[in-house]
Amino acid sequence: MMDGQEPPEPGDGPGSGGTDGYTVPELGRIAAQFQELAWAKDRIEGLLDAVLAISREVELPAVLRRIVTTAMDLVGARYGALGVLHESGGxxxxxxxxxLSEQERAELAGVDFPRGRGVLGHLIRHPQPLRADDIASHPSSVGFPPGHPHLRTLLGVAISVRGEIYGDLYLSERRDGRPFDAHDENIVVALASAAGIAIESARLFEQLRARAEQFQRLLLPRLSDLSPFDAAAVYRPATEPNSVGGDWYDAIMLPDDAVAVVIGDVVGHDLHAAAAMAQTRNMLRALLFDRRTPPSAVLAQLDLTLQAITDNPVTTTSLARIEPDGPAWRLHWSSAGHLPPLLVTPDGQARYLYADPGVPLGVDTSLPRPDHTRPVPPGATVVFFTDGLVEHPDHPIDRSLQDLAELAVTHAALPLEEYVMTLADNHPSDGHDDIALLALRTPAAEETP
Structure with missing residues (x-):
């Protein structure tokens, strides 16, 4: 416009016949480029979502399954599998x-899973990405076992962990019927890199949890012979990695022929809680042997001692004595802010022994500690447990306690070792906290002295 010329009319510029100076073919190419960019953006976002989904899992089996399902979603595959290599790599x-549909799984019932022959074995021997438009035509193909769905296409990618091949990810049959392309391969290769990190994290999680559990078990006692009583206990760590807790149990025969049973929980999930648990348990053992006093007096002295010479966290505990009472037995106990024991009688009844719980250790040594007694018939089982067995953020505690009582009655005929394992395996909590559980069974009537 500086030289006085009129601006060109639409369609008068180079390549007239388009809009704003572009031809229809050029506009088509630009639209296709924008569509390609939008498609690539969606795939990248899908990949990031997939990586996040995998990283949320901490248990190795869940991680492996999530890798398969997210890879299927990314490329629209109907089938997916992940083969984990033996340590030999062969x-x-x-x-x-x-x-697989239910019918397809039923048709494969009794067929052993692939060990790595055929095309799957080719990827083991040559861990580069593999795309096959027709599996049957691949030189390494050996066919499918009877009942196996007919698969035509394959995309295979190796998964490495710390530089070593961990396994292979296999995808088959795009839902749109097209073969896998280079874009599919690239995005699955990227996913496989993230999968290797997730697998390594899950393996480290398992190692940390195993070590934490081993450390905790070293702090807990091995139950001695408590004849004529039968006793069994179990400890389970929390699901978080490296979670060392303060839950403990103990049961010892006292010089006056009574059996002392204790269950406790130090606040916290760290080494300090574990050390405080060990201190508290050892002090309590010493007091039990030194003092022939009611459980309330023992707990009061324990509280005074702990506050005088330690900086231990708040602790809940329940201390009980099971004493002879004519032809049966008497439970004599005191609680320091702990959940009530559960009494399961031979007639199939379960009752929580609700009573004044007292205050936890480390709160106020001036407050009185109550004692409670309850007859216990021959052949009865008393279950002591920590809150990790019943706490669930989505359920009220009363519901969880009722679920535990029903479980305790259902399996009351089991031998005691199996009994405590069953309760621990089927507990109504969400597993966020560690669990300590101890059960003591009184002698049957004919065995009562």
Whole structure:
């Protein structure tokens, strides 16, 4: 416009016949480029979502299954599998599948999972990405076992952990019927890199949890012979990695022929809580042997001692004596802010022994500590437990206690070792806290002295 010329009319510029100076073919190419960018953006966002989904899992089996299902979603595959290599690297020792219908699974019943022959074995021997538009035509193909769905296409990618091949991810049959392409391969290769990190994290989680559990078990006592009583206990760590807790149990025969049983929980989930638990348990043992006093007096003295010479956290505990009472037995106990014991009688009844719980240790040594007594018939079982067995953020505590009581009655005929394991395996909590559980069974009537 500086030289006085009129601006060109639409369609008068180079390549007239388009809009704003672009031809229709050029506009088509630009639209296609924008569509390609939008598609790529969606795939990248999908990949990031998939990586986040995998990283949320902490248990190795859940991580492996999530890898398969997210890879299927990313490329629209109908079938997916992940083969885990044996440590020798020569064959598959585990095979996780997804996408099979119930009928397809039924038709494969009795067929062993692939060990790494055929095309799957080719990827083991040559861990580069593999795309096959027709599996049957691949030189390494050996066919499918009877009942296996007919698969035509395959995308295989190796998964490495710390530079070593961990396993192979297999995808088959895009839902749109097209073969896998280079874009599919690239995005699954990227996912496999993140999967290797997630697998390594899950393995470290398992190692940390195993070490924490081993450390905790070293602090807990091995129950001695408590004849004529039968006793069994179990400890389970929390699901968080490296979670060392303060839950403990103990049961000892006292010089006056009574049996002392204790269950306790130090606040916290760290080494300080574990050390405080060990201190408290050892002090309590010493007091039990030194003092022939009611449980309330023992707990009062324990509270005074702990506050005088330690900086231990607040602790809940329940201390009980099971004493002879004519032809039966008497439970004599005192609680320091702990959950009530559960009494399961031979007639199939379960009752929580609700009573004044007292205050936890480390709160106020001036407050009185109550004692409670309850007859216990021959052949009865008393269950002591920490709150990790019943606490669930989505359920009221009363419901969880009722679920535990029903479970305790249902399995009351089991031998005591199996009994405590069953309660621990089927507990109504969410597993966020560690669990200590001890059960003591009085002699049957004919065995009562």
């Amino acid at each position: 064959y598959l020792e585990q095979f996780i599948t997804a996408g």
